[in-house]
Amino acid sequence: MKKKITLKQIARELDVSVSTVSKALSNSKEISEDTTKKIQAFAKLYNYKPNNIALSLKNRKTKTIGILIPEIVHHFFSTVIRGIERVANRRGYNVIVGLSNESFTKEIINMEMLANGSIDGFILSISKETLLKQDYHHFNATINQGMPIVMFDRVVNEVECDKVIVDDFNGAVKAVKKLIENECKNIALITTMDYVSVGRLRTQGYLDALQAGGIEADSNLILKIDDSLDVENHIEVLETEIAHFFKSNPSIDGVFAVNELYAVTAMKVARKLGLSIPDDMQVIGFTDGVLSKHATPSLTTVSQHGQKMGEQSANLLIDRLEAEESETEQYFTNNEKKRDFIKMVIETEIIERESTK
Amino acid sequence: MKKKITLKQIARELDVSVSTVSKALSNSKEISEDTTKKIQAFAKLYNYKPNNIALSLKNRKTKTIGILIPEIVHHFFSTVIRGIERVANRRGYNVIVGLSNESFTKEIINMEMLANGSIDGFILSISKETLLKQDYHHFNATINQGMPIVMFDRVVNEVECDKVIVDDFNGAVKAVKKLIENECKNIALITTMDYVSVGRLRTQGYLDALQAGGIEADSNLILKIDDSLDVENHIEVLETEIAHFFKSNPSIDGVFAVNELYAVTAMKVARKLGLSIPDDMQVIGFTDGVLSKHATPSLTTVSQHGQKMGEQSANLLIDRLEAEESETEQYFTNNEKKRDFIKMVIETEIIERESTK
DNA sequence: TGTCAACACGAAAACGTTTTCGTTAAATAT
DNA sequence: ATATTTAACGAAAACGTTTTCGTGTTGACA
Numbered sequence: 131m132k133k134k135i136t137l138k139q140i141a142r143e144l145d146v147s148v149s150t151v152s153k154a155l156s157n158s159k160e161i162s163e164d165t166t167k168k169i170q171a172f173a174k175l176y177n178y179k180p181n182n183i184a185l186s187l188k189n190r191k192t193k194t195i196g197i198l199i200p201e202i203v204h205h206f207f208s209t210v211i212r213g214i215e216r217v218a219n220r221r222g223y224n225v226i227v228g229l230s231n232e233s234f235t236k237e238i239i240n241m242e243m244l245a246n247g248s249i250d251g252f253i254l255s256i257s258k259e260t261l262l263k264q265d266y267h268h269f270n271a272t273i274n275q276g277m278p279i280v281m282f283d284r285v286v287n288e289v290e291c292d293k294v295i296v297d298d299f300n301g302a303v304k305a306v307k308k309l310i311e312n313e314c315k316n317i318a319l320i321t322t323m324d325y326v327s328v329g330r331l332r333t334q335g336y337l338d339a340l341q342a343g344g345i346e347a348d349s350n351l352i353l354k355i356d357d358s359l360d361v362e363n364h365i366e367v368l369e370t371e372i373a374h375f376f377k378s379n380p381s382i383d384g385v386f387a388v389n390e391l392y393a394v395t396a397m398k399v400a401r402k403l404g405l406s407i408p409d410d411m412q413v414i415g416f417t418d419g420v421l422s423k424h425a426t427p428s429l430t431t432v433s434q435h436g437q438k439m440g441e442q443s444a445n446l447l448i449d450r451l452e453a454e455e456s457e458t459e460q461y462f463t464n465n466e467k468k469r470d471f472i473k474m475v476i477e478t479e480i481i482e483r484e485s486t487k
Numbered sequence: 488m489k490k491k492i493t494l495k496q497i498a499r500e501l502d503v504s505v506s507t508v509s510k511a512l513s514n515s516k517e518i519s520e521d522t523t524k525k526i527q528a529f530a531k532l533y534n535y536k537p538n539n540i541a542l543s544l545k546n547r548k549t550k551t552i553g554i555l556i557p558e559i560v561h562h563f564f565s566t567v568i569r570g571i572e573r574v575a576n577r578r579g580y581n582v583i584v585g586l587s588n589e590s591f592t593k594e595i596i597n598m599e600m601l602a603n604g605s606i607d608g609f610i611l612s613i614s615k616e617t618l619l620k621q622d623y624h625h626f627n628a629t630i631n632q633g634m635p636i637v638m639f640d641r642v643v644n645e646v647e648c649d650k651v652i653v654d655d656f657n658g659a660v661k662a663v664k665k666l667i668e669n670e671c672k673n674i675a676l677i678t679t680m681d682y683v684s685v686g687r688l689r690t691q692g693y694l695d696a697l698q699a700g701g702i703e704a705d706s707n708l709i710l711k712i713d714d715s716l717d718v719e720n721h722i723e724v725l726e727t728e729i730a731h732f733f734k735s736n737p738s739i740d741g742v743f744a745v746n747e748l749y750a751v752t753a754m755k756v757a758r759k760l761g762l763s764i765p766d767d768m769q770v771i772g773f774t775d776g777v778l779s780k781h782a783t784p785s786l787t788t789v790s791q792h793g794q795k796m797g798e799q800s801a802n803l804l805i806d807r808l809e810a811e812e813s814e815t816e817q818y819f820t821n822n823e824k825k826r827d828f829i830k831m832v833i834e835t836e837i838i839e840r841e842s843t844k
Numbered sequence: 845t846g847t848c849a850a851c852a853c854g855a856a857a858a859c860g861t862t863t864t865c866g867t868t869a870a871a872t873a874t
Numbered sequence: 875a876t877a878t879t880t881a882a883c884g885a886a887a888a889c890g891t892t893t894t895c896g897t898g899t900t901g902a903c904a
Contacts, residue, residue, distance in 0.1 A: 131633050134603070136860060147884045152862060162882060181604040183543045184860035187889045192540065194583070194605075202569050205777075208560045215559070215586050224600065226551070226583040229572050243581065246491070247538040247890085248551075276488050365780070394781050401783065420562075423722070424751050424778055426758065493890060504854045509892060519852060541890035544859045604860090 135176045144172060186247075191455075195447055196249035197227045198240055200257045200284075205419035206436045207255070210282060213440020214253055221448050223250075234259040238268045250451050251278040253443045256286060258357075262325045264288075278454075280447045282439050284327060292446045293473045294439050298328050298416075301432040301478035302335025303342075305386050305414040308430075308480055310343040312412055312487050314384025318351040320372065320392045332388045332416060350379060355392065365395070372399045383411055390415040390422045393429055397485060413485040427484030435476050442474050492533045501529060543604075548812075552804055553606035554584045555597055557614045557641075562776035563793045564612070567639060570797020571610055578805050580607075591616040595625045607808050608635040610800045613643060615714075619682050621645075635811075637804045639796050641684060649803045650830045651796050655685045655773075658789040658835035659692025660699075662743050662771040665787075665837055667700040669769055669844050671741025675708040677729065677749045689745045689773060707736060712749065722752070729756045740768055747772040747779045750786055754842060770842040784841030792833050799831050 141148045146165065154161045154169035155178075161169075186192040195218055199207045211227065218225050226249060228240035237257045244252070252272065260266070261284065269289045273279055282294040309317050319336045322329040333352075340347050353375045355368065372395060376382060385400075387393035393415025397407050405411050407427055415422060415431045422429035453469060498505045503522065511518045511526035512535070518526075543549040552575055556564045568584065575582050583606060585597035594614045601609070609629065617623070618641065626646045630636055639651040666674050676693045679686040690709075697704050710732045712725065729752060733739060742757075744750035750772025754764050762768050764784055772779060772788045779786040810826060 131631055133633050137862095138860075148861085149863080149885075150883060153883090156862085160882065165882085179599070179603045180862095181860050183540060183549065183604040184889090185862085186540045187544050187859090187891095188861050188863095190889065202572070203562065203565045205560065208565050211584075212559050212586065215584070219585075219597075224583055224585070224605065226581055227568075227572070228576075228581070229569065240576075242536065246536045247540040248581065274488055276490050391781070398781075398783055420778060421781055424748070424755075424782070426755055426783055494892095495890075505891085506855075506893080507853060510853090513892085517852065522852080537892095538890050541859090542892085544861095544889090545891050545893095547859065 132176075134181070135173075135178050136181070137178075140169065140172060140176070140178065144169060191250050191451075192248060193222060194224045194226055194249045195444065196244040196252045196254075197225055198230060198237065198244075198252060198254035199227070200230050200232045200255060202227070202229055205421075206283075206417055206434060209436030210255075210440035210443070213437035213442075214444045215440075216437075217441050217444040217448070221444075223444075223448060230257040230260075232258045234263055234265065241268050241272060245272050245275065245277055249277075251280070251447045253280045253282065253440075253447055255282050256284040258326060261286070261327065278447060278450045280443045280450075282443045286327065290471055292443075292450065292471050294443045294446065294476065295473070296328075296434050296439065296476045297478050298331035299335040299338075301416060301434075302332040302386065302388075303339040304478065304480055305416070305432050306336050306339035307343065308486065309384040309386060309412055309414060310339070310345065312384070314412055315345075316348075316351060316379070316381040317345070317384040317386060318353065318375070318379065318382045320353045320355065320375075320385060320387040320396060322355055322357050322388060324354075329388055336386055351382065368392070368395050369399055372396055373403065376400060376403055376405075385411060385413045387413070387415045390417050390419050390429060390431060393431070393485075394421045394425050397425065397427070397429070408485050408487050412487060414480070418481055422481075422483070425485075430483045430486040431481050432478045433481050434478065439476055442476070446472060446474065489533075491538070492530075492535050493538070494535075497526065497529060497533070497535065501526060548607050548808070549605060550579060551581045551583055551606045552801070553601040553609045553611075554582055555587060555594065555601075555609060555611035556584070557587050557589045557612060559584070559586055562778075563640075563774055563791060566793030567612075567797035567800070570794035570799075571801045572797075573794075574798050574801040574805070578801075580801075580805065587614040587617075589615045591620055591622065598625050598629060602629050602632065602634055606634075608637070608804045610637045610639065610797075610804055612639050613641040615683060618643070618684065635804060635807045637800045637807075639800045643684065647828055649800075649807065649828050651800045651803065651833065652830070653685075653791050653796065653833045654835050655688035656692040656695075658773060658791075659689040659743065659745075660696040661835065661837055662773070662789050663693050663696035664700065665843065666741040666743060666769055666771060667696070667702065669741070671769055672702075673705075673708060673736070673738040674702070674741040674743060675710065675732070675736065675739045677710045677712065677732075677742060677744040677753060679712055679714050679745060681711075686745055693743055708739065725749070725752050726756055729753055730760065733757060733760055733762075742768060742770045744770070744772045747774050747776050747786060747788060750788070750842075751778045751782050754782065754784070754786070765842050765844050769844060771837070775838055779838075779840070782842075787840045787843040788838050789835045790838050791835065796833055799833070803829060803831065 137148050137151045141151045150161060151169055154166045155173055197211060197214060201207055215225050230237035237260055266286060266288045273291060279291040281291055285293045285295055321333050324330050337347050385396050387396055393413050397413050400407060400411050415429050418431040418433040422431045494505050494508045498508045507518060508526055511523040512530055554568060554571060558564055572582050587594035594617055623645045636648040638648055642650045642652055663674060678690050681687050694704050742753050744753055750770050754770050757764060757768050772786050775788040775790040779788045
């Protein structure tokens with residue numbers, strides 16, 4: 131078992147000093163051509179690679195970014211990670227992920243675990259419990275310690291940082307408009323509780339689109355699902371709620387759901403009730419994931435562009451990190467151009483499939 | 488902006504030495520009660536937390552495990568990550584993830600990037616390209632450098648390390664047996680190319696189960712999909728292949744597919760061809776993911792227990808890491824009990840849903 | 845009063861780098 | 875021949891910890 135070799139060992143073997151080895155490997159012209167060749171050959175032979183941890187300590191940066199998300203078994207979030215990893219990798223960074231599991235406490239623990247030097251900055255999406263509590267002190271605390279944060283999707287005004295969001299409001303508007311154009315007269319909304327900001331925005335879009343279309347909103351046509359308990363394991367509850375909803379409102383001929391699970395479940399329930407999709411009822415969901423693509427009928431959705439969100443987030447974060455860097459270098463200049471915080475909005479579009487006419 | 492405080496700063500402020508601060512914070516009885524109180528109070532006030540990187544360098548271990556998988560937007564893999572993160576977190580470890588994107592080169596680059604001190608060990612699943620090339624030198628190289636690896640799902644005999652796999656063979660046997668019991672006479676197999684070991688094992692299970700059931704295997708009833716190009720974006724190709732397959736073999740009344748996407752697509756195609764599921768054709772897939780659960784009709788599957796695989800993998804790795812640790816401590820004893828490599832097999836079970844009778 | 849243990853703390857090394865600042869010897873300039 | 879530059883290298887500090895090994899002061903004891 132050949133343990134990884136260090137500068138010190140190379141130095142000892144070749145009977146030179148550590149500094150000489152280091153310089154030779156970086157092709158410093160302080161070192162003679164002969165010794166440089168010799169050292170480089172030896173290093174190559176033993177497959178020397180500088181130790182990342184030592185570099186991190188010396189440079190006071192880890193070239194690692196921390197991702198903190200509520201859940202990973204989730205098409206949208208994993209898509210975002212893919213996007214982050216893509217640009218991180220391209221720009222020489224690693225990613226370390228923490229899962230909050232929608233829990234306030236786990237979110238804090240994870241942040242503290244990572245904020246102690248392990249990473250250079252965060253990309254995160256807020257957990258439901260945190261949104262419910264409206265307690266954002268941990269975010270502000272880490273920002274105050276000089277660690278930049280980029281928030282995506284579930285963001286909040288109370289924290290000042292770069293943000294990447296999807297245009298939830300307009301996405302919803304587009305979806306509902308489409309249903310109106312397709313001559314739906316009684317358009318229902320299936321949404322979550324209000325505290326998740328994206329749900330609120332999508333609801334607002336629904337209402338505005340109705341008004342713009344000259345349709346009066348009917349609160350009976352809005353179904354709010356309590357997703358505090360994870361829905362994945364309570365499909366039956368979801369199904370019965372929707373079934374009851376449809377039965378009490380037989381006039382419904384169009385449904386806009388704020389996520390694809392609700393939409394697909396709605397289709398399933400509708401068909402059990404003998405309704406044909408899209409003939410008797412048209413359905414549009416938010417978030418374009420696997421379910422939408424492979425459901426029968428396949429689901430018309432508002433695309434959420436998770437990967438793009440991830441890429442943008444990573445670019446924002448790394449840009450800021452590297453700006454900081456050159457900023458401290460030019461500390462003597464009065465070049466105090468702290469970049470303002472950016473709120474990047476990703477446009478949505480409707481992907482038409484079989485669940486609409 | 489309050490940057491994180493260090494031992495040195497505390498020492499300077501309180502006019503003691505760094506060593507005193509360190510000892511006081513770890514409640515060493517070398518330090519008087521008075522100064523201990525004072526230092527701890529100060530540390531708490533400034534929210535001192537030891538720097539992880541410095542600790543890593545000193546202890547020569549990072550308390551971080553590296554995950555290297557082919558793809559993250561994938562229900563099975565993300566489930567595994569969730570499992571790993573769960574026990575890693577519980578046992579005081581972080582996880583850093585790299586994606587190979589099914590590419591040999593990216594797999595190597597990622598490994599080298601992480602193997603230089605960033606992590607204590609790997610949990611990984613081999614990329615398709617690597618399996619195709621059958622070039623495993625990078626795995627053996629990192630193992631030789633003293634970095635333990637745990638492989639899951641896509642494993643290979645050529646590398647000596649701990650492994651966690653699902654009982655692919657028996658899973659397939661169970662599925663096909665079930666179809667036979669349900670009186671299917673012409674059972675088709677939809678599988679991948681042979682080089683992915685799991686596909687091969689599942690195929691073998693299919694063949695064995697047929698034989699055990701007294702049914703002669705018919706090579707016409709086996710459809711091999713070339714998944715070298717990612718299927719997600721070539722659904723149409725997949726659909727037409729399956730449609731052609733079904734049309735040329737109208738006798739098929741049962742289908743076993745080696746993943747859920749193939750299974751769900753098969754159902755979709757069958758229905759387009761006017762077949763009713765499960766009456767005219769029964770379908771069972773491998774891997775219990777979102778699609779299986781939410782398809783209509785919902786799909787009977789062989790569960791793959793991704794989360795459990797992740798948990799077991801993490802436990803195996805951490806056990807080995809901590810065994811190594813105590814081993815080097817007791818270096819003077821002749822206690823050379825290197826644990827043998829373990830191959831852990833997770834049992835599968837059939838989850839019955841609507842696609843079978 | 846002199847010896848020794850206990851107490852409370854500091855100095856320094858170590859982890860693996862990079863970089864600044866010597867230092868020595870040879871080469872060049874005066 | 876002397877002064878000065880240059881080439882080639884080493885020593886040491888620094889990043890933030892922990893830990894081993896002093897070291898000085900106090901008090902007890904003979």
